[in-house]
Amino acid sequence: MRLLNRPVIALACVLGTAFSVSADRFSSDAMPKLEIILRASENLKRGNELIIRGDAIAAREVYARALRGTLTMQQRARAHNGLCVSYIMEEEWVDALKQCNTAISIAPNNWRFYNNRGNIFLETGEIGRAQEEYARGLELAPSSVVIQRNIELAEGRAQGLKAERPQNTRPI
Structure with missing residues (x-):
């Protein structure tokens, strides 16, 4: 997905839920992923x-x-x-x-x-x-x-x- 010719990073963040970060310039196999899990200690x-x-x-x-x-x-x-x-x-x-x-x-x-x-x-x-x-x-x-x-x-x-x-x- 491109907006104004710039890659868009899509994030979904809900407490206790993991999310991934990606940019469209990577192939789906080589796409880096960042997984963050937030929950109260x-x-x-x-x-x-x-x-x-x-x-x-x-x-x-x-x-x-x-x-x-x-x-x-x-x-x-x-x-x-x-x-x-x-x-x-x-x-x-x-x-x-x-x-x-x-x-x-x-x-x-x-x-x-x-x-x-x-x-x-x-x-x-x-x-x-x-x-x-x-x-x-x-x-x-x-x-x-x-x-x-x-x-x-x-x-x-x-x-x-x-x-x-x-x-x-x-x-x-």
Whole structure:
């Protein structure tokens, strides 16, 4: 198939489905093929389950294993967010912050990552920074009840009230 005298590469991509790339200048026998299979990492799914169960240490091992494998950039960001949450659960703030920062650097448009980074700042007493992070998250997800609740908690702490712990967003 030619369009404006240029070869057209036809692609069909559906998650979990293979596709081939070809150009019309190759014979059908010699035609190069590229097969890509996209599916959610089983390690990410397993890590998320462990977080929900409260097993931060096992989740951390699974997310680290996922990062050693082949992931899309979004999956890589999700793995770092999962590590962030696992460190938050253990109150290991420095490591949690490193992982949240990495997740945000990979996928800066995910409100959950800003929420979790805000939680780190809130729990370490940096209320102003927490409020900034929550505000960034709220810009990305204006209807998020999680962010709205955490903003209220931060406002309470800014007024000197002892508030409950902020709500983490579990890894996605």
